[in-house]
Amino acid sequence: GEIEFAWERWGGPVAAITGTNGKTTTTELTAAVLNGAGCRTVPAGNYGTAFSEVVLAGNPLDLVTLELSSFQLETIVDFRPEIAVWMNFAPDHLDRYPDVGAYLAAKLRIFENQTPDDFAVLNAAEIPEAALAARPVTFSAFGAEGADFAFEDGWILHRSERVLNFRECRLRGRHNAENAMAAMAVARCRGIDFEAMRETIRGYAAPPHRCQWVGEVGGVTFVNDSKATNLHALRSSLRGQEEPVVLIAGGKNKGLDFSELKSLAADTVTRAIAIGEIAEEICRAWHGAVPCETAATLDEAVAKAAAAAAPGQTVLFSPGTSSFDMFGGYEERGRRFAEAVARLG
Incomplete structure (x- = not known):
């Protein structure tokens, strides 16, 4: 498949994002946050530009931020993202898959080749029942207990510390708070501090037709x-x-x-x-x-x-x-x- 083909020729780190909903907003916001903090990246994959086109362009990048659909994950072999993001899961595309289990299995392939050196950024309310080798980082805006990133009184918290006043952001709604948390989690996995993220997240507007x-x-x-x-x-x-x-x-x-x-x-x-x-x-x-x-x-x-x-x-x-x-x-x-x-x- 195209993702595997490009991965073999890229040779650098990837942050890969999947989920039934929220992928595009999270991919775009993650790329914006990383770039704003000096980590050179582009959003690609199921989002606009093909991964192979990014590789062919040969621009100097520190990381590629990929939105991945279940269709794209079906054909991977050795593809291994340094950071894999699981936004959520719900039945969909049942015109393509024989049942929900087959759709879920395709999505879960995002974690298939990860090692303990990698990160799995997970929605704490929807952690997949799968063996994960990577280090987990969790988020939830809906009260899932023990999440690394949480939402309370309009604030995004990191391990109980207030790190972003979400009321100051152009994004609205708890689901968008989760998109922001996922982007922040990816940035933290890359060693970026919260101060370097805030301005980008505050000014970010969701893509058209999404709240x-x-x-x-x-x-x-x-x-x-x-x-x-x-x-x-x-x-x-x-x-x-x-x-x-x-x-x-x-x-x-x-x-x-x-x-x-x-x-x-x-x-x-x-x-x-x-x-x-x-x-x-x-x-x-x-x-x-x-x-x-x-x-x-x-x-x-x-x-x-x-x-x-x-x-x-x-x-x-x-x-x-x-x-x-x-x-x-x-x-x-x-x-x-x-x-x-x-x-x-």
């Missing part, structure tokens, strides 16, 4: 999280909100069970507007927990959500499934949401 602020109309904030194409991403987005939201969700019906989120939605959503093929199923799944109505188009959903939201509240567009029933991809879906919000004003 992206798109506007405020009538005192209501509109957030585009169109990249939430599965239930795990929707769960993370809802758990990351500071106050209950008006939610727009739905899209292609790919067999997801929204009832898994019924209890969470009851605590975090004041009203839901459901769209797409799965709209009726969402309303049935959340019946009795969340007032829910359907909308035939995204424009209609935005208008209904705006009418339902009180000043000071947030309308969150976090579909929880893919877009292909109505749009060409999550990017188009996110742009259409932003355009609909702009028309409100």
Whole structure:
């Protein structure tokens, strides 16, 4: 495979990041933090530039920061990242894999060739049940006990010491705090101190369509999280909100069970507007927990959500499934949401 081919020709250290959700933000932020602290790197792999193109360019680098999908990990042989990052895991890509176990096994290959000289940066709430040779570094924004990096009262902590006031950051939500923790953990594994990281993290804005602020109309904030194409991403987005939201969700019906989120939605959503093929199923799944109505188009959903939201509240567009029933991809879906919000004003 391409990752193995490039690895054989690179010969230097790699920080490799995988997970069902959060990979791209974490990869981009990790590269920014490392570069900001003087560790020369580029983000590559499943993120934009192929690993082999980085090697071919021959630029002087201290490390390559790779986002890796399960598909890319399927074909590795000797690939060994100095730092392997495990963001999270949830069932996905079951059109490619025969079952969840096969998908998990592909993801776990990121640790396969590591040694005790390497590091495994792990989400403490989702540590994989696998034999890990590398030294573990753990993080959690959701209260997992004993994590090296934790989140409390708006602060990121390292072994109980406050190291970053997350309220000062452009990133929002606990799930983004975890992305920041993972980036900080990688930097610490490279010997970088926290002071050298702070300015970069404070100024970093997430890539488009990932809990992206798109506007405020009538005192209501509109957030585009169109990249939430599965239930795990929707769960993370809802758990990351500071106050209950008006939610727009739905899209292609790919067999997801929204009832898994019924209890969470009851605590975090004041009203839901459901769209797409799965709209009726969402309303049935959340019946009795969340007032829910359907909308035939995204424009209609935005208008209904705006009418339902009180000043000071947030309308969150976090579909929880893919877009292909109505749009060409999550990017188009996110742009259409932003355009609909702009028309409100």
